[in-house]
Amino acid sequence: MxxxxxxxxxxxxxxxxxxxxxxxxxxxxxxxxxxxxxxxxxxxxxxxxxxxxxxxxxxxxxxxxxxxxxxxxxxxxxxxxxxxxxxxxxxxxxxxxxxxxxxxxxxxxxxxxxxxxxxxxxxxxxxxxxxxxxxxxxxxxxxxxxxxxxxxxxxxxxxxxxxxKEEMQIELTDVSLGVDLGLKELAVCSDGTIYKNINKTCVVKKIEKKLKRLQRQISRKYEKNKQGKEYVKTKNIIKLEKQIQQVHRKLANIRNNYLHQTTTNIVRTKPYRVVIEDLNVKGMMKNKHLSDAIRKQCFYEFRRQLEYKCKFRGIELIVADRFYPSSKTCSQCTRVKTDLKLKDRIYKCNYCGFTIDRDLNASINLSKYKLA
Structure with missing residues (x-):
């Protein structure tokens, strides 16, 4: 490999x-x-x-x-x-x-x-x-x-x-691990492990606040130095642009490093297979209220890293069908709840009364995907 x-x-x-x-x-x-x-x-x-x-x-x-x-x-x-x-x-x-x-x-x-x-x-x-x-x-x-x-x-x-490099020869467990990706938490595993959303931490929020301040500052300078329809780029504007580049670089490195830590921790549990869902990120980005949060989560990069790390360790990676109702299906009685809404964070089955966290329920259903 x-x-x-x-x-x-x-x-x-x-x-x-x-x-x-x-x-x-x-x-x-x-x-x-x-x-x-x-x-x-x-x-x-x-x-x-x-x-x-x-x-x-x-x-x-x-x-x-x-x-x-x-x-x-x-x-x-x-x-x-x-x-x-x-x-x-x-x-x-x-x-x-x-x-x-x-x-x-x-x-x-x-x-x-x-x-x-x-x-x-x-x-x-x-x-x-x-x-x-x-x-x-x-x-x-x-x-x-x-x-x-x-x-x-x-x-x-x-x-x-x-x-x-030669693929690692490790002894795998008999665990089928389901991983549910989301915005509230980056990933919720079927074994109960939760990987938080790093974009909600104080460190990232502080850097994003600094980025907004620099962007407003450079916008005012562009408007101040505008000559007719053309914008004049002064030395101060060039300095601010370099500062903005460094802030963007820092944010990208923090997010990429956290994705590597998360995916490495997942494969180190040594499951014999990992199941993730096939997200329609392009369609999700059309929602103007959630598009920025979805972009920051870097779902494609998460999947890319998980693919090669699973392959290197001999773990089977399965991508569940896009229309598989992992969130709407009860992990206890396998009945489908059709009226589940996005705001419902706790899943309560209408048939058996089973109550569980929505994301954990989805990850458990993913771990059982095509096992029967």
């Missing part, structure tokens, strides 16, 4: 300029690929393959885009491949139509060829056309790396690589 390893880089000022150049090249070529595909479609042509676009790019490098030779050749080639893969996923109905990447919103990252990546003892990594860069942790030596990516998270540079 391939697991990723991510370590921080310590580039010099000159190396950091070259890293930014590679990031800009990857974004430019990605947008160039989308533009070529759109132009070709308007002229009645079919989808241009990845190989043909790469050949076209090689010709352009000798004339118009000769500056691409300053960065690694694989940065541009992989950007073309990423854009073509995005279109392939769109044609299959797996994702939305690819959009142009902007300097402000796009992820700051680029690809590095796994063959040309060199690692030496002393926490050193060699990146093509950039040189040797020190890392804060030693990457494994003399192993096969897959999909190396260099990224920037608005504060530090990182390199992430995929490394082949």
């Amino acid at each position: 391939i697991l990723s390893k991510k370590v921080r880089l310590y580039p010099s000022k000159l190396q950091e300029q070259k890293l930014w150049q590679s990031v800009g090249t990857a974004r430019f070529i990605y947008n160039w690929t989308i533009e070529r595909q759109e132009e070709n479609y308007k002229n009645g042509g079919k989808f241009i393959s990845n190989e043909n676009l790469r050949k076209e790019l090689t010709i352009l490098k000798t004339n118009e885009l000769c500056w691409l030779n300053e960065v690694s050749n694989n940065v541009a080639k992989q950007a073309v491949k990423d854009a073509c893969n995005a279109y392939t996923r769109f044609f299959k109905g797996l994702s939305n139509k690819p959009k142009f990447k902007t300097r402000r919103k796009s992820k700051k990252s680029f690809y590095h060829d796994n063959v040309k990546l060199k690692v030496e003892e002393g926490n050193l990594v060699k990146i093509e056309k950039i040189g040797w860069i020190k890392t804060n942790e030693q990457l494994p030596i003399e192993v096969k790396y897959t999909n190396p990516r260099i990224s920037y998270d608005n504060k530090y540079w990182y390199i992430s690589v995929g490394i082949e």
Whole structure:
């Protein structure tokens, strides 16, 4: 099984300029690929393959885009491949139509060829056309790396690589664990374990309050420096934008770290299978009153982490059908309560009189999913 390893880089000022150049090249070529595909479609042509676009790019490098030779050749080639893969996923109905990447919103990252990546003892990594860069942790030596990516998270540079690891051979229990995700609590397990919603803690609320204050402050400065229909970006505005980026980064790291702690604790109970529900997050986000709370819970990331951690330990992960009535079914007599509302936090069965917490009842029903 391939697991990723991510370590921080310590580039010099000159190396950091070259890293930014590679990031800009990857974004430019990605947008160039989308533009070529759109132009070709308007002229009645079919989808241009990845190989043909790469050949076209090689010709352009000798004339118009000769500056691409300053960065690694694989940065541009992989950007073309990423854009073509995005279109392939769109044609299959797996994702939305690819959009142009902007300097402000796009992820700051680029690809590095796994063959040309060199690692030496002393926490050193060699990146093509950039040189040797020190890392804060030693990457494994003399192993096969897959999909190396260099990224920037608005504060530090990182390199992430995929490394082949053998799956863990552990003795599992005979427990079928149901996990119910929600907004009041992040997750309620069928064994009674509750993982709280970290967005309701004082620490996160204090950071979110600071974020709102900075956003109001920068909004007032934009309005004050407005010239006609254009907004002028002053040095103070740039400083505030950097502060806002750091706050967003801090919130994202807190939530991601808590998701890792939660999913790791779930798989460490060693159940032979874990059952979660298939949530329609896209439909749930249409509720304007709950969309912000749903976004902060990061349900997709929770499921992604749980999938690879279960696979690594040999635990079966089952995703219950989207229309399975886990909340409406009585875990005692299996009768379905059709008039259950969202505000009803305590489940009381109309037939047997069984009373239980709504989320715990749902998780128990999920643990019994398709066992009969």
